[in-house]
Amino acid sequence: RPTSGLEFVSSRHFPPEVQGDMLINNTIGFLGTKQHQMIEDGTGFTTKHRQDLVTSSDGNFRPVDMEFAPDGSLYLVDWHNVLIGHMQHNARDPLRDHKHGRIYRITYPDRPLVEPAPVAGASTEQLLENLTLPEYRTRYRTRRELRGRDAGQVRAAIDTWIAGLDESDSHYEHHLLEALWVTWGLNSVDQDLLRRLLESEDHRVRAAAVRVLRYSGHQIEGQQELLTQAAGDSHGRVRLEAIVAASWLPEQEGLPVLSEAAKHPLDRHIAPTFNAAMAHIQGTSYMPPEQGEETVQTDLEGTDRELYELGxxxxxxxxxxETCHQPNGKGLAASGFPPLAGTDWVTGDPERLIKLVLKGMQGPLEVLGEQYPGQVPMTPFGGMLDDEEVAAVLTYVRNSFGNEADPISPETVEKVRATVQDKEGFYTPEELLNEHPME
Ligand code: HEC
Structure with a gap:
């Protein structure tokens, strides 16, 4: 829904169990503010509706902004307007109300307010102390205040402050992140601190550090190497941040980062981002290919058909x-993913095809007259799929998207797997074609 002015609950004035909840204003249809629980889910998040925090029966109720105040209460702005559309009504329509509106203050009567932390005009030492407070908005206002101060003086105060922090505090690394963000705000990123946080055990800290690296590359030595390392991180969210960061680099610098990311699983959060980044960096735009309404159609019977369906x-x-070669098998040329429809790699020598899928492939390649520079690797599936599964998926691609070729049996996969057992790393197309020339 069109929504304006989101806020996360971060205030000791409200109960512990709602901390981190997301508040969403809604100005069309449902008029009010919904509250959702945030749940980490691998690379991304899912949410669960907790309650409607505010609802109104007034048809002109337009909650458009929110913020937790220094005392921990929640302020909510109602723009209260009869017209909100910019297409439906003239911008100068006299019914547009520029004079009225309301501001609500929401409190939790059973709980005490928070004592406001000094921010405006406070000493730098005091401001740094504020950075350990639980309230996000207090820390945010504190960082804004610090931005306006003398960079050299604040950097020196930060070093002293960090030295005095308790390393056994469970929020220790969060405090270090706050310090990093302050140096970012001063346009003078602390590179040692950045490198240290990029190595954190906590994926949330690493992802946050990559975000700083994304915006501050011009100040940071070895941005590309650091991003390449992050693109190979064990956690999807860190890889996702690296992919987005790479999309802002010139093609030659960004491609190796994206190529590293492609060696790892492209899950449902990462795949569209990866494809958009690949397209953007090459100066094109990403359009997901149109999916036809193809239904399963095959003449295969018996065990072959079972394999096909599993495949x-x-x-x-x-x-x-599918993530790379697309549901219609037509590939995504801008991202370096060749088609599976109508290619001899798919319908030709089964041994070549099995080797390619077990061990992966990377290197310059021509498919259906189109050149693929081979900067993006084809994932090795040997460790992820057993013999039957490889046979199944290959039987499927050999008999879909207009392809027609003999099914592949689990026994054949087993035999080929034994011959390539000791092969390390990806195949190059050249290597595979030497072993199995194209028909
Ligand atoms: C991470 C993206 C990715 C995934 C996942 C992926 N591929 Fe590929 N695939 C590629 C890339 C990139 C190439 C080209 C590699 C090169 O240029 O050397 C390729 C090449 C191929 C080729 C040879 C060229 C052609 O288009 O005919 C086949 C066949 C193939 N893949 C089949 C599969 C099958 C089957 C699966 C699933 C089991 C799969 N791929 C999963 C990225 C991927």
């Missing part, structure tokens, strides 16, 4: 073939 499921799993 279809494997093909469309999160991070599996």
């Amino acid at each position: 279809e499921k494997i093909f469309s799993r999160d991070g599996s073939c």
Whole structure:
């Protein structure tokens, strides 16, 4: 829904169990503010509706902004306007109300307010102390105040402050992140601190540090190497941040970062971001290919048909073939993903195809007359799929998207797997074609 002015609950004035909840204003249809729980879910988040915090039966109720105040209460702005559309009504329509509106203050009567922290005009030492407070908005206002101060003086005060922090505090790294953000705000990023936080055990800290790296590359030595490392991180959210950061780099610098990311699972949060980044960096725009309404159609029978049906499921799993080669098998040339429809790699020698899927492939390649520079690797599936699953997915791609070729049996996969057992790393197309020349 159109929504304006989101806020996360971060205030000791409200109960502990709602901390971190997301508040969303709604100005069309449902008129009010919804409250959702945020739940970490791998690379991204899911949410669960907790309650409607505010609702109104007044048709002109337009909650458009919110913020937790220094005393921990929540302020809510009602723009109270009869007209809100910019397409439906003239901008100068006299019914547009520029004079009225309301500001509500929401409190939790059973609980005490928060004592406001000094911010405006406070000493730098006091401001740094504020950074350990639980209230996000207090820390935010504190950082804004620090931004206006002398960079050299604040940097020196930060070093002293960090030295005095308790390393066993469970929020220790969060405090360090706050310090990093202050130096970012001063346009003088502390590089040692950044590198230290990029190595944190906590993926949330690493992801936050990559975000700083994204915006401050011009100040940071070895931005590209650091991003490449982050693109290979064990946690999806860190890889996601690195992919977004890479999309802002010149093509030659960004591609190796994206290439590293492509060696890891492209889950449902990462895949569209990756594809958009690949397209953007090459100066094109990402349009997901149109999906036809193809239904499963095959003449295969018996065990071959069972393999085909299993293969279809494997093909469309999160991070599996479909993510890159697309549901219609037509690939995504801008991202370096060749088509599977009508290619001899798919319908030709089964041994070549099995080797390619077990071990992956990277290197310059021509498919259906189109050149692929080979900067993006094809995932090795040997460790992820067993013999039957490889046979199934290959039987599927050999008999879909207009392809027609013999099914592949689990026994064949087993034999080929034994011959490539000791092979390390990706195949190059050249290597595979030497072993199995194209028909
Ligand atoms: C992370 C993205 C990704 C995934 C996932 C992926 N591929 Fe690929 N695939 C590629 C890339 C990139 C190439 C080209 C590699 C090169 O240029 O050397 C490729 C090449 C191929 C080729 C040879 C070229 C062609 O288009 O005919 C086949 C066949 C193939 N993949 C099949 C599969 C199958 C089957 C799966 C699922 C089991 C799969 N791929 C999963 C990225 C991917």
